[in-house]
Amino acid sequence: MSQAKATVHKAVMVSEAMEALQPRAGGRYLDATLGGGTHSMELLKLSAPDGCVLSLDVDPIALSRAEQQNVYGKRWQIVESNFSHLKEVAEKSGWMPFDGILFDLGLSSDELADPSKGLSFQIDGPLDMRLGPKANDDGLTAATIVNSWSEHELTEFIRAYGEEKFAARIARAIVERRRQKPILSTLDLANLIKASVPNLHTVIHPATRTFQALRIAVNDELAVLKSALDQADEILAPNGTIAVISFHSLEDRIVKQTFKKFVGYQISKKPIRPNQAETKTNPRARSAKLRAAHKNATKQTNLCHGRTRLL
Numbered sequence: 001m002s003q004a005k006a007t008v009h010k011a012v013m014v015s016e017a018m019e020a021l022q023p024r025a026g027g028r029y030l031d032a033t034l035g036g037g038t039h040s041m042e043l044l045k046l047s048a049p050d051g052c053v054l055s056l057d058v059d060p061i062a063l064s065r066a067e068q069q070n071v072y073g074k075r076w077q078i079v080e081s082n083f084s085h086l087k088e089v090a091e092k093s094g095w096m097p098f099d100g101i102l103f104d105l106g107l108s109s110d111e112l113a114d115p116s117k118g119l120s121f122q123i124d125g126p127l128d129m130r131l132g133p134k135a136n137d138d139g140l141t142a143a144t145i146v147n148s149w150s151e152h153e154l155t156e157f158i159r160a161y162g163e164e165k166f167a168a169r170i171a172r173a174i175v176e177r178r179r180q181k182p183i184l185s186t187l188d189l190a191n192l193i194k195a196s197v198p199n200l201h202t203v204i205h206p207a208t209r210t211f212q213a214l215r216i217a218v219n220d221e222l223a224v225l226k227s228a229l230d231q232a233d234e235i236l237a238p239n240g241t242i243a244v245i246s247f248h249s250l251e252d253r254i255v256k257q258t259f260k261k262f263v264g265y266q267i268s269k270k271p272i273r274p275n276q277a278e279t280k281t282n283p284r285a286r287s288a289k290l291r292a293a294h295k296n297a298t299k300q301t302n303l304c305h306g307r308t309r310l311l
């Protein structure tokens, strides 16, 4: 295995996530988004000497970095998988059911800084945006979307996934430009977007929302999140907790609505926010929201005929 560079990713809301998950010796935990490994390793430390952690990621670099850092032996299983297959991977681990499941959504700073992933509008790279080879099933890339979807489709998804008010203008500019030559690089697209919208002198780059929309579409992030949360409910032990850290309103809405449908849970009404010290030192934390769902010790599950059954 090649040497992976040390992570530059600063994990968000680590103590709040641990507070929600309450790791303990002998407990079994699933980290669906390994990334730089900080949350996983904190779970391992707090569940010593015999707690277990199963960590998933779609990014092979994150996985190889964690393998190199594994001083926990068999207590840490590190698996390349999309969390769309959460239940299957959990069953294969031999550690079912889990006492805590964590999702820290989105991408890591390592991925953002990797030009080959094409995720940043500040670093030139190919317009790809897949977080890893298993990030989607159909091989869809940002270049395919930008160069082949209709103007209407582009407008719709940039508006829906980027919450971008200039979606129509951006879509028009993309279609006009690609008639001359395909748009293949991140900076090419970022500059084109910048030139197509009014200069509002805002702090955020004019391409921010379109890049977010593309990443969500390429990795099918919203559908995958919804499915993974439903699977998390199935593999969680009574008295266990699902904790999710999200970074934008589309993700947070899905978490909130999916938790609401869970039966036999206690759900915190308001999301937990990072403290001021963290938002000062880690700009990524500013938009973070943590929601937790705690399964009752005796969970009631709805059966299809409207009856309930005690587990």
Ligand SMILES: C[S@@+](CC[C@H](N)C(=O)[O-])C[C@H]1O[C@@H](n2cnc3c(N)ncnc32)[C@H](O)[C@@H]1O
Pocket: 009, 010, 011, 012, 032, 033, 034, 035, 036, 037, 038, 039, 040, 056, 057, 058, 059, 062, 081, 082, 083, 084, 104, 105, 106, 107, 108, 111, 131, 224
């Ligand atoms: C914000 S980072 C996680 C950081 C991590 N909690 C830490 O302590 O450093 C999100 C990670 O989730 C991974 N990821 C995103 N979507 C995924 C999916 N559908 N399945 C598995 N991993 C995913 C990304 O590749 C990235 O490494």
